[in-house]
């Protein structure tokens with residue numbers, strides 16, 4: 001059992017609070033992504049779990065045991081560093097073998113494990129080379145192979161595929177997922193690439209300014225963002241936020257008004273996924289002024305405004321809308337996220 | 353455009369080359385000529401006279417022994433100091449500053465400092481007397497106590513010359529990103545393994561520079577030895593000095609100078625070969 005419990009971790013660098021009470025539980029064998037913009041504290045959190053950084057307060061438990069006082073090597077984990085940290089004075093082979101050598105594994109096992117990991121990451125042909133002669137993406141794969149070779153119970157990866165081209169990244173992503181799943185490795189995967197996080201993770205933890213804003217399955221986080229930040233950070237195009245007036249508990253949206261959530265005041269923010277709309281004739285639908293219509297092949301991307309606030313929506317490519325048109329949109333009440341204009345947090349909708 | 357300007361780098365380098373040529377190459381050629389000529393004709397007479405001198409073998413032996421005793425100790429201490437100071441957060445600059453104080457003291461002054469400690473009426477004897485360890489003043493620096501004298505000179509040299517090694521080592525350590533050590537730690541390497549297998553190989557260039565510099569300087573040891581041991585502990589530079597000033601024999605003095613240079617060049621060559629720095633294997 002190697003579940004990870006992060007319990008109210010705080011970390012300050014001088015007066016700057018990099019992490020403000022982060023709590024997160026990762027189940028045994030689970031794949032959790034830490035997703036968030038640059039500087040939000042992802043690496044810091046990972047380093048605290050690994051034992052490379054001391055938390056200001058809080059606890060980290062691995063397999064039910066507090067590891068906060070243990071040195072890194074006694075925590076039983078492997079890590080892929082954001083800047084790879086591939087040893088320049090060792091060949092790729094010795095780099096990948098490093099963890100096994102430290103465990104005093106016999107040569108046969110070292111060889112077998114190195115070849116397995118190298119094969120997975122497609123670096124077999126570089127095994128005799130020194131890392132300086134490799135490209136960034138190749139070095140990054142050496143770092144991943146080094147971590148996989150020890151078959152850790154817990155694997156921490158800090159943007160391990162950030163330097164690969166799109167095609168290779170997609171392939172590596174799938175292979176990583178397969179390998180880690182079959183080995184039952186508990187994985188924390190740092191990325192700021194949301195499609196990567198969506199595609200790989202059992203659950204995603206979205207971080208912002210040293211706080212975990214939401215933890216949930218990719219579908220959950222996508223459809224029901226807990227905060228305005230999460231909705232805006234996840235999804236391409238990001239969620240639309242339209243500030244609308246509330247009258248008698250209702251929000252006007254064409255001829256069929258929407259029921260506003262109970263505890264909304266005079267105004268509420270309507271969070272709308274670009275694809276959660278349908279074209280409707282005008283007095284019936286909510287009015288949208290289309291500024292640019294971009295046929296993307298698979299879909300039609302419309303940029304314009306609703307209530308004079310910028311929005312981007314997606315329609316099936318079969319629809320014909322041209323730049324400058326004024327169209328009506330029917331909203332799916334079940335796919336609307338209501339947000340408080342003051343706190344930016346979501347407000348539960350009234351279910352009929 | 354750029355091709356027409358290819359002479360500019362040469363022009364900029366010219367002053368330093370001219371300066372070096374004037375103040376280094378010319379005296380060097382003169383010295384070599386002086387060493388291997390006699391009354392204006394080439395001759396091995398000076399070299400033969402040097403080798404026949406009773407102090408010749410002793411001075412070579414002493415210089416090498418001192419170098420072999422001092423340089424490894426200095427390197428070890430410098431590595432220990434550098435590794436320790438890397439762990440310090442606040443006050444790091446101050447510690448480094450204190451440690452480098454001996455750098456600012458001339459070698460003769462350093463020799464005199466240690467003389468005041470170790471001479472018969474020095475601080476060391478006063479301390480031992482005060483503690484009742486010895487009954488009367490002991491002598492540490494005479495020709496009757498060669499081991500103590502050697503030891504005293506070695507300690508003084510270590511005290512004086514370690515700082516420069518440390519400065520170079522610290523600079524080298526600063527070049528190694530902490531992630532390398534951290535990665536090794538994550539994958540199960542203890543402090544010793546990290547030091548031997550990660551840190552040391554990664555500071556090879558600094559190690560090489562420090563060793564070359566320190567060894568060459570060790571072969572040129574003179575003032576500290578002269579202050580502490582006088583002629584009781586002959587070393588190569590000391591002999592050159594004696595032939596030059598006491599014996600007024602510039603030829604033999606030049607032969608010594610050439611010998612020291614050859615030894616230094618050989619040591620440098622050995623280090624360059626032994627501690628190969630492969631740019632391919634550096635961060």
Ligand SMILES: Nc1ncnc2c1ncn2[C@@H]1O[C@H](COP(=O)(O)OP(=O)(O)OP(=O)(O)O)[C@@H](O)[C@H]1O
Nearest residue numbers: 013016018037038039040041042043044045082192
């Ligand atoms: N050793 C340190 N001293 C001071 N501030 C630090 C230190 N390490 C990190 N920080 C600060 O903490 C914040 C979080 O840094 P962190 O490296 O965790 O970000 P990140 O989420 O990994 O970003 P990125 O996606 O760019 O890697 C940043 O504002 C950073 O400047």
Ligand SMILES: [Mg+2]
Nearest residue numbers: 042043082158
């Ligand atoms: Mg980071």
